[in-house]
Amino acid sequence: MVRPLDSSLTAALQALSRRPAIHLTLEDHVLHYASYQSPGNADCWHDACLASDNSLVRVQVTRSAGGGITSAFQFQRITDPSLSTQWTVWSSLPGSSGLMFEDGGCAVSNSNGTLRAFAQRGTGGTQIWVWTSTNNGVSWSGPQTVLSPPGDAFVKGLASAGNNDLFFLYDVSGGDSIGCAFYSSGSWSALTSWTLPALPSAAGVAVAWTGSQYSLVYSDSYNLFSCTFAPTSGVWTAGPIIAPATTTAIGRFAPHLSFVDGIYTLTFVESDSGFMTGLVYNYPRQRFSSDLLHWSSGLILPDLPCIYGAVSLTLPAPVTGNAGARGYVITQATVSSAPLFQASNPAQFLDLSAAVLSYQRYEQSGLPARLEVQIDNAGGVYNALATSGNSYKPFSLNAKLVLSEGYYAGVSNVPDLIQTGVYHLEQIHWLRSPHENRLLLVAKDVTRDLDLSPRFQNVYTNQTLGFLVTEICAQAGLLTVQLPTSSQVLQIVSSFVLQAGQS
DSSP: OOOOOOHHHHHHHHSSSOOEEEEEEEEOOOOOOEEEEOOOOOOOOEEEEEOTTSOEEEEEEOOOSSSSSSBOEEEEEESOTTOGGGGTOOEEOTTOTTTBOTTSOEEEEEETTEEEEEEEBOSSOOOEEEEEESSTTSSOEEEEEEEOOGGGOOEEEEEOOSSSEEEEEEEETTEEEEEEEEEETTEEOOOEEOOSOOBSOOOOEEEEEOSSSEEEEEESBSOEEEEEEETTTTEEEEOOOSBOOSSSSEEEEEEEEEEETTEEEEEEEEEEESTTTSOEEEEEEEEEESSSSSOOOOEEOTTOOOSSOOEEEEEOSOSSSSOOSEEEEEOSSOEEEEEOOOTTOTTTEEEOGGGEEEEEEEOOTTSOOEEEEEEEOGGGTTGGGBOBTTBOOSBOTTOEEEEEEEEEETTTTEEEEEEEEEEEEEEEEEEEETTEEEEEEEEEOGGGGGGOOOSSOEEEEEEEHHHHHHHHHHHTTOOOOOOOOOTTTTOEEEEEEEOTTOO
16 A cells, blocks of 8 residues: 655655654544433334434334324423433324324434425325424424325335435235325325336335435335436436345344444344344344445344344434433433534543654455554553543543554754554453563454355355455445456456355
């Protein structure tokens, strides 16, 4: 890798004598989700979005004892996530009590400051209704009819990307289809139905607006499919299957999409009746992508069992309180949260430059780069800064060691540094004797994740070499890969299998 050097650093390298300089920081960017609130709400279809004033607005369709078509559509506005009471108080949206279809799902989105909440009527009609708020969810007007699904069909999921839009799954002869409508000049458009084959069944849909087209993720209860819709041309295009299923052993449903800092987070419920793993569970799984095409294997959140979905959101500093910028995974019964990385947080950032006694970098073809650093721990100054249990401190496994190297340069003889490596902490050794008190930190660069094993087998047919390389990197969590523009990268591979349990 070639790194550009400024003139002063170049001069230092060419000098007969030079004094090396380094800068080493320890940064914990990992979202350590932990139980944050336990509202204990009954599980049901729900959704959430961020209002323009950084309040969190949630909606739910309550479960009804009256046959599933007499539910209420309710909302919740959270201005201080640290207050448990704000997670338990719900208010019914105007005109919704006793009328809503409980299994149609719901959605809420922010379209340039206008909040819209969607759900389907169940008693007296099957219209998809929308409620609107222009004051960040404090008050709502409606309901207004978006449209009635063809044949008064029931819907199997609702989603909005916050672009004055609505997408939904609905019953058709032989299965389920996707339709959409758009708001413009004070009214909703007529239904636009997709042109792809009907699904045999449906269990939720999620959508994201990329600026030129919509990307959708939807479920048939077992597979997670993707497609795109270009509103200017009206063209629907089938995408790759995100999570293919060859059996009904693992269920996947209730997808949600969020987009933060260039990364899409797909959260869905993964279910096993005990046939596949021997365990009966309904856990959310998160998967990540930078292009809505290649997805990481992701992670399971076993502390949040649910059936009707989990919503992942990132909130900046809230309207009130001291919750700070945090990431949230929200189910009806439990809310998990983790603080976002901030260099000003002493639990997430530590400058180790002055304590480095020695370090070595090991680089070998075909293996992850390795960094070993010895840190002066005289007087046990760093003893209390190591993670213990759920008390996370800077010395935490998988935290980043960011190394910059250079020389003292220029007339003022100040350090002139460039970043030369980012490594993930794998081992922390405490070296103690009557004559020493040191820490040995062992870390590897991010290519170590290519040695991880996929959980499920993945089969690819007639894909380019570049697609396969990008896909394998994404499965390992490496989401931003730059490939050369060569003919070799464009070669078609007729068949490739990424086997479960193998790196």
